[in-house]
Amino acid sequence: MIQAALIGNPNTGKTSLFNKLTSSYEYVGNWSGVTVEKKVGQLRDKTGQLTDLPGIYTLLPITRDEGVAVSYLVNESPELLVNIVDASQLERNLQLTIQILEYGKPVILGLNMIDVAKSNGLAVTPEVLAERLGITVIPLVARTGAGTDFLLEQISLPHHDSPQFNLNYGDRLEKAISLISRELMTSPPQNTDISSYRWLAIQILENNPVVISSLSSYANLNQLLAIQKNVREEFISEGMTESLHDHIRSIRAEYIHQVCSEAVDASGKKPHSLTEKIDAIAAHPFWGIPLFLFTMLIAFKLTFDWLGDPLSDLLDGFISGAFSQSATQLLIAVGASSFTQSLIIDGIIAGVGGVLVFLPQIFILFLMISFIEDSGYMARITVMMDRLMQLAGLNGKAMIPFIIGFGCNVPAIMASRSIEQPKERTLTMLLIPLMSCSARLPVYALFAGIFFVRQQAVVVLSLYVLGIALTLLLAKLFSLTLFKDKHSFFLIELPPYRMPQSATLLRSTWEKGKGFLRKAGTFILGGTVLIWLLTYFGPGGSNVDMDQSYLAVLGGWFAAILQPIGFGTWQSGASLVTGFMAKEVVVSTMNIIYHVPDMPGLQHQIAQFFTPLQAYSFMTFVLLYTPCLATVGVLRKETSSWKWTLFSVAYSLLLAYTISFIIYQGGRLIGFV
The missing domain is CATH 3.40.50.300 (P-loop containing nucleotide triphosphate hydrolases)
Known part of the structure; x- marks a missing residue:
């Protein structure tokens, strides 16, 4: 093999x-x-x-x-x-x-x-x-x-020949390479598996930190570094200002130029490629950003109005109709107890199904993000946003994990690994939870579908824009206080535009989307069972009235705190608490609390407890408050710090409450209800 x-x-x-x-x-x-x-x-x-x-x-x-x-x-x-x-x-x-x-x-x-x-x-x-x-x-x-x-x-093929490739780096460097290679051959390092001592010698001369670290236990390492130091001093004594690495790179570049002059005929090269023509518009310093916002608006129109909503309605009709009825008949046929029937129908199917109905919208959004990534447009977005990001203390490369965060905050935090500077990497990870991930989409789709029927896409887009605006403001604040006096640089390659391959596009979309399905079978399933049990039992015993359940007690602890921001009911408090497991569980909790078999029934119930202003305040709070459990876990892993993890949880809670308070109380002052 x-x-x-x-x-x-x-x-x-x-x-x-x-x-x-x-x-x-x-x-x-x-x-x-x-x-x-x-x-x-x-x-x-x-x-x-x-x-x-x-x-x-x-x-x-x-x-x-x-x-x-x-x-x-x-x-x-x-x-x-x-x-x-x-x-x-x-x-x-x-x-x-x-x-x-x-x-x-x-x-x-x-x-x-x-x-x-x-x-x-x-x-x-x-x-x-x-x-x-x-x-x-x-x-x-x-x-x-x-x-x-x-x-x-x-x-x-079972056998492959190793290349016989030696590039001459000049007498002085060649002598040093020979000395280091001879030392390595005489006393080979024990912890490395290197086929070319010449390559290892060149890496030592270039001061490659990974290679030198791998030789840290090598007894003769100091002798090898002494050879490197001597060569460097000889370069300096002769007035050569470039480093050994730069000298080696320049010799390679000269050889590569010779090879390309023989292997590439550029006589027919076109003055302007298709990519350059597209960039004249798509990456324009003035028109580029409005075009990007228009692109995102089209993506949200597809996700909610044009394609996502009809598909979600079909799926909801199947889950709440044929699937629930078949499950009920099967449970009756096998003689399941009323407790078991209620757990499965009112708990698991209502809770998990209430989230799965938004699956088409989530996959459509993932498809849009994958298309933007694979087409080459994502890199242009980072360049266009670089100047704005620099003003906020970041650079354009942070836009990539931020945009990935629209899909899921967990891979977005992991994507920040591509940012070279520790300061910007940490700052980006702390701010990614403000990106509106797909887990919040079911909440937006539910409330926007009730209170903002004709403006769903615009209202949801406003939440995304709000998250980005607050991200930039906090980035500036944190960079001036927590990360001051730390500088960075921005380097990114702009790939040519290309039409994404359908198989790769679908595979990428599936890889993103299956994480949502995995959560539906773990966090959401477990959460809905726990939530249903909290509604079934209470201080007075089992099968209690919903208002007398443990879930009502739990939500009641937070009702008074939530009153100033517009939704001071135990139902809202309980939904937000359980939403810490996964933001989709907010909808699962409401399905169970309001005890409705389908989406129209849930929408009717929510319309009685919220006004449009309260609904927008609630969606804003869901956007900004504490990251979900999985995000907190990966944030702890990536930062290797409980301090930064707890700071992320604390500041997001404070921010969510403050912004929701401003929206609700400010809306009331100007006459909204």
Whole structure:
């Protein structure tokens, strides 16, 4: 069984290719000691496993992702590396390729997006590239699958030759490389699995922190670092201002330029690509942001008005109608007790079903987010928002986890790993819970569908905009107080626009959406059973009146506190308390409390207890108050700090109460009810 690894720059089509080469894939936790996701899949022909390394630019790590890739190469040493490069950006991509070739393990070069290069007027000759680099080069179009079958055949071959690649870095550096290599060969390190001591020597000269850390127990490390120091001092004494790393990079760049001049015919290159033409409008400094807001409005129109609502109504009719009736008949047929019937029908089906009816809307929103990500537009959003984010103490890259947070706060917090600076990473994680995740959608859909029938999309969009506005204000406040005197930089690659592949798009949507279904079978199911039990029992015994139940007692503790913000009833208090388990449970709780079999019945009950102003205040509170249990857990894991986790819980509660108070009391003052 071959152990291969997929490696390349971000936005080179690595994910699409991984999906094509593997029959299935799974996330098997995180890389050892690092909170960066590890993705492994079995090759389609069952000949081995393929590990998808994070998209990186260099083996000299700046980000966590790059550190993970280097650590993998040092400690796990795959049998084969499949390097994916973008044929339309070949010169830049080959910087990583040269470093991989020096690593010394067998390499196959996947020349992806050959169609994009051709459309841009670039003619790439794979045979010339293969001859100059000394490895197999396979043209690919991962989006359509062209070339992937041949690539799979090549990966599955039982024997692969290691590249005989040596780039001359000049007499002085070559002498140092020889000294370090000889020392390593004489006394090999015990805790690393390196096939090329030359590569290891170059990494030491470049002062690669991951490599040097892996040699921390190596007895002769100080001697190796002394050689590095001597070379650096010689460079300085001769008036060379560039670092050893910069010198090595410049030699690689010169060689790459020579290779590309032979392998790429750019005589037909077009002055303006399709991406540049689209960017003239989509990424325009003035029109770009209104266009982005219009795009999000269309997404919400599809989610709620045009497509989501009709599908949700159909699903609600099935759950509350045929499914509930069949379940009732089955329970009667098997002689289930009244307690069991009530638990299953009024508790589990009403509670879980009350959330599942919003499944179409959630999947549609995930589909929209996946389309924005895969099309290349997401990166433009981060660039357009960078200036605004800088004013708030963040940078444009924080927009990516924020937008992912519209789907779910948990993966959004994990996505903040791509932010290089600890200050901005922590600040972003603290603010992500203000992004309106899909778990809040059932609450919005329920209340907006009752009180704002004709303006559902606009009202829901206003909640998203409110969350973003408060995020920016708090980012500025926290950066001036909690994170002052800490500077950062913003670096992101703009991929070309491309039409997302339908299979990849659906797979991405499913991966996002199945987390919601998993919650429906765990948190929401468990929560609805607990909530129903709290309504069934009370201080007076079992099967008590709802107002005399333990749930009413629990909600009553918070009713007086919630009165100034518009919803001082035990029902509202109980719903918000149980919503800490998962925000969807707010709707489950109301289904159980109001004891209604279908959505129209629940809407009728809520209309008697809320006014439009109270409903908007309630939705705002749900938007801003304490993150759900899963979010709190991942926040603790990612920050490695109870201090920041508890701070997030505390400030969000205070913020939710303050903003809801302003909305409700301010609305009353100007005449709203």
